[in-house]
Amino acid sequence: MKAALVLFPGTNRETDMSDALRRAGAEVVTAWHRDRELPAADLVVLPGGFSHGDYLRCGAMAARAPVMAPIVESAGRGVPVLGVCNGFQILIEAGLLPGALLRNAGLRFVCRTVHLRLERRCRLSGHLDVGDVIRVPVAHGDGNYFADSDLAARLEDEDRVVFRYVPDGRGAGNPNGSTGDIAGIINRAGNVLGMMPHPEDATGPRQQSRDALPFFQGIVESLS
Amino acid sequence: MNAVLPDIAARHGFTADEYAKILDHMGREPNLTELGIFSAMWSEHCSYKSSRRWLKALASNAPWVICGPGENAGVVDIGDGLAAVFKMESHNHPSFIEPFQGAATGVGGIMRDVFTMGARPVALLDVLRFGSPSHPRTRHLVSGVVSGIGSYGNCTGVPTVGGQTTFHASCNGNNLVNAMCVGIAPADRIFYAAASQPGAPVIYVGSKTGRDGIHGASMASTGFDDEAEAKRPTVQVGDPFTEKLLLEACLELMASESIIAIQDMGAAGLTSSAVEMAARGGTGIDLDLDAVPQRETGMTAYEMMLSESQERMLMVIHEHALEHARGIFEKWDLDCAPIGRITTTGRLVVTMNGRIEADIAIGPLAHEAPLYERPWTLPEPRPPVGVPGSPVTVESALITLAGCPDLASRRWIWEQYDHLVMGRTVAPPGGDAAVIELPGDRGLAMTADATPRYCEADPVAGGRQAVAEAWRNLVAVGARPLAVTDCLNFGNPESPAVMGTFVGSVNGIAEASRALAMPVVSGNVSFYNETRGEAVQPAPTIGAIGLIDDLDRMASLAFGGADETIHLIGATSGHLGASLWLREITGEEDGPPPPVDLDAERRTGELVLGLIRDLGLASCHDVSDGGLLVALAEMALASGIGFSVRRPDREVAAHAFWFGEEQGRFVVSSPCAGKAIAAAAHDAGVACTVLGRTGGDVLTVDDGQPISIESVRTVHERWLPDTMAGAGETS
Amino acid sequence: MKVRVHVTLKDGVLDPQGKAIHRALETLGFAGVRDARQGKVIDLELACADEAGAREQVDRMCRQLLANTVIEDYTVEFV
């Protein structure tokens, strides 16, 4: 199974992500933001970071990069696409996922471990089962997923909320004020998943949690 | 060239003697640009004119030191073909004027010092000293500084993994912001800043030059339009995204044989980078300012030479590498311009519009800055305070201390920092030292420490203590301490009392670093941290790194489980002088600090390292601020496991035993190794006492009233968020 | 030609920054603030001299990059 990691100049979680994908058994190739073609791959991954500094809006400039044309095209053909954190922001700005990501409700960047519950199984939920709660870090300043009431209702009706923040043992839950505690959503066709938390940082033997390893392992197996 | 009047020299901060020296070196009157160049190079910041003489006392060699002070950062061999490159620097004044940008650009500057040497930055630490929490400006400063540091580290993708934060009224008018960066490089590919090859092109890369931070400019404003000057801010704005590009581009270029010398443009920008590179290489340098990428129009040579625009680098590269370098910088969207050549003249020659704007011999600029022998006096030793009676119970003192400004949890701070990016953080903030994973199951541990209230009472002991605490924090995670960097923050060196605290601290650091075999490989001095005669408490911050050979044996402060035996290693006598107990419970800031016995310190540390290595302790934590019971409570908080402890002898009063701040102590716990621990301590000649056992969800001290962990957690975790509530960023 | 673009959050979109400003003003003792909203202002200097053409061009800039029309409105003003 081959995963294409899409790199922008300000991407900074590429090693975290490629480590996680390799741990799960994937082969990793990269694409550069100026590329007009993607390398042949079974999965396209947009990792976290600050793609172009993200001073205007997170992911706004990246979403207009040349590499986005083949990504949009691949997504349309049903190729699985995973966007994490800044990758999620880019997918939204590119129109591959609906809604918007606003400044965290607390206005501050937040890096901490949160509890995530899988709400539905899909092509990109790996070995996780509905109701599974995993400990995964978040690290973002603009992760406040905003959906107006129509969109929020539609996402629930169409069962497109994949991950939700749930309270941890000490009562801390949603770290950013997102609508409906949404942490990750999928497109209608079921092949483009965007999420704010960083499952890639919960896969290594020495990381604070390994809960997300089955997530990657399942994805890699299903695409092998 | 226009000659300069002596009063303009005075406004550049030169004394009459200094100006006479300049005339002597030049053999004529300098023009304004030349005077500006001298003022930058001979400033306290660049020339260390008050401190140089004393810094010589610091030991900087050891077999594992690859490069000591004098380069952009210190370099230490960490085995397996790798080197750690690290340094700490202050950005105090800018952070007080504009906390967000001041702190952000402080982080940017120290990162450049590290990747200039060929290392990829892998961790940042920040040491913050603010005024009293109730001072009207404090919350604004905390909020801005913390988000500034976060914004820069988070965007560049370097985890901020540790630091120190203190509050004291002496910082009401001058907060201190010290940033430390640690990088990793191949040990045989370190890049230096000695421009050795005449004829080689000098290239400028990174952001364009603007009129940022030209301090001298306002002093010399007679030559300029006064009104324009008044509007011109001296605060630099950071651009972390450009820094990220610069970092990646430089590392990419460093993979080839292209670079002869490289130096970031930090304080005094183009001037100091050009002069220092030529001085180290024993060469000269010609610069053509017309070729410098510029953000603004109509800049003068003076302004360009002194601009402190951020995110810029100067390099000397091989002629044949020019095209290769251009290609890389283009890929990363960065300006890259040849702006001069290395020469054999030994002179700095600056031209603009075909005119020579400056022509100065490098030697005097770089090496002959004035050197001052400032008068100094040490403070009178404070008489001991003994054991004052306690107005409160031990339990209630613990609750007060756990939630006091200097001991409350720093989670509110480090959760604003991406401390996990890169995926290598194995010990995140909150422990004794942070640890980053290295290849081969090894770990790099780091910490930053100083106790200003000790340094104020006794600078020599305070200097020793800062090094000893850093040593202990490394030992507590199971790391072999390797080397230190320092950041020495003091008031006005022209005051003998301030100068005395500096001299004493440096001597204490020198002694301790020798005794503990932790050479000082880099550092920074920041004087004039004072407002209207009120100086900050002396703050000689020590940053230190250590190595963990086997991460499976890394220790942490969280108890491993219930039913572990808790041992105290090291001796306790109940020293309350200069302690937090005294300050927080009785309101007194008095008495001498606890003495530091460096020999005992070393024996104790080595014993603990051996215990961690050979017995795999369940937990280990050093005892520092707040004393023994605070250390125990921190271990309970980290694990959610309670304890019952009893003081072994009743000779020492309870509050003195539990809150005294004797040095050289650790608390360790283990399910079954009790005997082996006692035996090893006995063999090492180190005191070792069983305090009690872990278990339950309450803390019981001397069979008194149990306190729940949760009640301690609440006061510990709430103080900072509650204090900061509503001080939101509005940008 | 100078153009000023205002990008503001649509009504109904939560504005955490505006809310924080509102709260902070109250904390500072400014009474009588009913509402606060924060947006962006982008000042452009264009080479082109023809206003109609510029207007059309800036409109495209806004839709393609400067504003996220899912959550933001924009206005263009020639100065």
Add this chain to the structure above:
Amino acid sequence: MKVRVHVTLKDGVLDPQGKAIHRALETLGFAGVRDARQGKVIDLELACADEAGAREQVDRMCRQLLANTVIEDYTVEFV
């Protein structure tokens, strides 16, 4: 009463946001952009009806909170 406050960086202060917008517009093929600067716009709704009093109050708000006068300028406009 509605008040619009503009907060912009002083001339000469590096504007990373403006720089990024400028570059992005160029990348998107918009030719002829000479400069781009980004600032903030803050819209306030005040209870007070007297303009002179409001002006003085908003001025204090700007100096105390809304603008960072070390690097930013502000203007106040009644709408």
